[in-house]
Amino acid sequence: MNNVGLYPLVHNETVKIWKKKRFFVILLILAALIPMFTYAQMKVAQNNKKQFGTQDWRLETQQQIRDYTNRLSSNRVPEEWKKYMRVQVKVLQFYLDKNVDPKAPNGVTFTSTFMANAIGLFIPLMVMVIGSDLVSSEHSSGTIKLLLTRPVRRWKVLASKYIALVFYISLTVFATTALAYLISGLVFGYGGWDLPMFTGFKIVGAEVDMAYVHPVPAWLYLLMQLGLIWFAALIVGLMSIMVSVLVRSTAAGMGIMLAVLIAGSILTNMVSSWQTAKYLFMVNLSLTDYLAGRLPPIEGMTLGFSLAVLSAWGIASLIASFWAFTRKDILN
Numbered sequence: 001m002n003n004v005g006l007y008p009l010v011h012n013e014t015v016k017i018w019k020k021k022r023f024f025v026i027l028l029i030l031a032a033l034i035p036m037f038t039y040a041q042m043k044v045a046q047n048n049k050k051q052f053g054t055q056d057w058r059l060e061t062q063q064q065i066r067d068y069t070n071r072l073s074s075n076r077v078p079e080e081w082k083k084y085m086r087v088q089v090k091v092l093q094f095y096l097d098k099n100v101d102p103k104a105p106n107g108v109t110f111t112s113t114f115m116a117n118a119i120g121l122f123i124p125l126m127v128m129v130i131g132s133d134l135v136s137s138e139h140s141s142g143t144i145k146l147l148l149t150r151p152v153r154r155w156k157v158l159a160s161k162y163i164a165l166v167f168y169i170s171l172t173v174f175a176t177t178a179l180a181y182l183i184s185g186l187v188f189g190y191g192g193w194d195l196p197m198f199t200g201f202k203i204v205g206a207e208v209d210m211a212y213v214h215p216v217p218a219w220l221y222l223l224m225q226l227g228l229i230w231f232a233a234l235i236v237g238l239m240s241i242m243v244s245v246l247v248r249s250t251a252a253g254m255g256i257m258l259a260v261l262i263a264g265s266i267l268t269n270m271v272s273s274w275q276t277a278k279y280l281f282m283v284n285l286s287l288t289d290y291l292a293g294r295l296p297p298i299e300g301m302t303l304g305f306s307l308a309v310l311s312a313w314g315i316a317s318l319i320a321s322f323w324a325f326t327r328k329d330i331l332n
Contacts (some may be wrong), residue, residue, distance in 0.1 A: 009152065009160030017130060017168055026126045026172060030179045036183045037114060045105055057101040065092050083294045086153045090208040091201060091293045098198070106192030107185030108218045113182045114224060116288040120266045123176065124236040125283065128257045130168050131240030134161045134252040135325070154326045158245070162318075165237050167196075173230050177222075197221035201293025208293060221291070228287035231307070235262070235281060235314045242317040244325050268297045278305070281313040 010154035017023065068085040071077050076084075095102050103109060110282065115123075136157070181190070195218040202209035216224075240257050247253045264282020277283050278298040296302070 006156055009156055010163045013134070013160045013164035014167060017164055022130055023168060023171070026129065027175060029126070030176055034114070034180050034183045038110065038187050040186050041110060041184070042117050052302060057103065058096065061092055061096050064293055087203060087208055087293070087295045093212060094213070095198065100196050100198070102197065104195055105188045106195070107181045107188055107190045108192035108195065108222060110184035110188055111177060111180040112218065112222050114201065115177060115225055115285060116292065117175065119232055119288055120268065120286045122263060123173065123229060123233050124261050125258070126171055126172055127233045127236045128240050128254065128261065130172070131165050131237045132244055132254045132257050134165060134241055135244040140175060155322055158322060158325045162241060165241060166234065169233050169237050170230065173226060173233060173309045179230050193217065193219045198233045199224070203295055205292065224291060225288045227292070232285045232287055233309045237286070239281065239313045239318040242321045245321045274298070279309055281310055284309045313329055
């Protein structure tokens with residue numbers, strides 16, 4: 001039962017995913033959506049120029065600070081929104097004092113902003129499209145019976161699917177980054193790699209601790225973002241395969257993951273007073289917010305906490321997947 005090595009299985013799984021052409025669909029979606037976001041960003045820059053009569057980012061930032069400050073004095077604004085605005089005022093003022101434009105119009109900053117916004121739902125959805133049928137589709141097509149008659153243990157079969165998915169997750173994150181940079185660079189230029197970006201903001205309630213804030217070049221900041229995005233996408237991939245193992249229907253599996261991810265996107269904006277929700281993996285996906293100094297969904301959440309929670313969910317998914325795949329009667 002051990003004659004077949006892991007490499008041929010991984011190669012087989014990689015080819016199967018490639019032949020399904022779902023990755024090409026992802027590339028087409030990216031190629032269609034990124035120009036739309038680029039155009040929207042260009043229109044924002046043009047409107048700001050009309051409003052202020054100049055492209056000076058300082059005027060725009062000062063106006064943002066004034067808008068937030070005016071809204072803070074309103075009794076109609078919920079307290080949770082006020083906490084977010086207080087944090088944003090302090091972060092924006094910090095960039096203003098350091099004379100650094102965090103949204104300088106170039107390909108690098110556009111890519112960084114796009115990836116930070118994509119981590120919560122967009123990239124997880126693309127990963128889910130690939131991972132949610134890796135096992136369930138074998139049942140639908142009947143190839144699971146053929147696969148398990150080969151001289152190889154079940155755990156190797158499942159492990160090969162995980163390794164293939166990790167490869168495609170990495171490829172998805174890389175392709176999204178590359179397309180965002182290449183397409184936006186046509187409009188905003190391809191510079192900005194050495195632009196200083198600040199990280200190390202520590203949020204305590206509605207206060208921002210600046211003691212550990214330090215500048216890093218934009219290329220390093222983007223790499224830090226991509227590392228966190230890749231990890232969040234990996235956890236979603238592990239969860240997707242677990243659902244694919246437990247639910248034999250591809251449609252049902254995709255429906256479950258879609259509902260969970262969308263629910264998580266909604267919960268992130270609504271669970272500030274529900275402390276237990278911080279242990280849900282969906283609420284912890286937006287890891288890049290910690291780099292930028294944004295208010296976490298629930299008070300007390302930190303980057304280390306979110307990484308630990310996601311790791312726990314990922315390990316639990318692995319255990320559940322291998323246990324179910326190796327023990328269940330999956331031939332009937």
